[in-house]
Amino acid sequence: MTVLVAVALTVVALAGTAVVLADAPERQAVTLAVFGVTLVVLFVVLQAPDVALSELGIGTAIVPLMVMLTIRTMWKDRQQRERREDRRSEGDA
């Protein structure tokens, strides 16, 4: 096992730990993209170009985009809920 493979594996493990330990989901979106890039480097070093192409499109572009859209939708829905509750309590008062 060469040094390159060992370094790539270690970087993947560190990036994975960073994603899990990031508490806020909006921070996880960017760290997930970085984790995707480290996985792509690992797959290329392990002579798997097809898998690397697949992971590049999915793990760095599509999944972080969906995570960010989900978080923004949840913020927006939460704001609207609060606005509706304020209006309802004003109507009662």
Place this chain on the structure above:
Amino acid sequence: MAIYAYLVAGYLILIGCFGIIRSRHLVHAVVCLSIAQAGTYVLLIAIGYQAGGASAPVFGSTTKPNKHVVDPVVQAMALTDIVVSATVTALLLALAIQINKRQGTVDPDELAALKG
């Protein structure tokens, strides 16, 4: 050191599960599930690897067909798995959006509908 790659794969799976049980936000749990899935891809590709200068299983004008390549079967499994797991992640995120709309919270500890 011959099993370091398998240990990294197992570590990713376990830390993904750890993230899921400790999470306070459904989206955080879905992302940790993604990490656990990535651990299985690393395990598959690591099983197929051959050291000593083996090349990728694609032949062309410079690489004549030979048998000194890495295993193509596990790569085929991993690559369809990556694309399909992205759509399953999308399904879980859509569920989380609807839960947020109906219940007003996405903290797994507070979700009332899940209590027995």
Place this chain on the structure above:
Amino acid sequence: MTRPARLIIFLLGGGVVAVAFVLATLDLPHFGSDHHPYRDLSVPAAVQHGTANVVSAVNFDQRAIDTFGEESILIASVVGAAALLRPSREETERRVPDLGRTLESTRLIGYVLLPITLVLGMDVVAHGGTTPGGGFQGGVILATGLHLLYVVGSYPALDRLRPVVPFEIADGAGAASFAVVGLIGLGSTGAFLGNFLPFGQFGQILSTGTVQVLSGVVGVEVVGGMVVLLSSFFEQEIAVRPEDR
């Protein structure tokens, strides 16, 4: 179950799993060994069918039935997510104003890179049998390339360029075509998804038989699926608003 209790149970269970995993990996052939029986069988079979990319041969020729199952999962999840994110009775969609706050250089790069990315994606799908690539990868590149228009700040342009209904039709048509090619293979070679087209010279695009056709069909399906998925998320985030009563 309280949080500390969950953590303790996980540490116990996770500890047992970790120990069992380490003991199991000590019995596997060590990392980088020579012992790959599947490779010794599948590489000669792929070369015999004229496919230079052995991974595509495994995906679309030798284990095509697995790919059929995977793309069924894909279309099922896309349908499920689109159904979950459909605007409900209490919500309406509103027109989105053109957001004009991106830098001119970002817009230029986006507009220049858009046709390049689309052509690159189609090239990756078309050369799936001979170079690294194929339907799955090329479809993802195409779907991501279309959304460059969103990055340059123009959601209405993206909306105009990707009407959702043709992509939904493409998704379903791709999934159905896979089954149709399989049935034609059943009719002509006696095996479902058998390779029935003629093999040509090794290394050319048209030399791989049905691998090329199935790769193109899967590419169409993946583009349709990803665009429908992303458009559902975009609609929820940008356009859907509850009716003000």
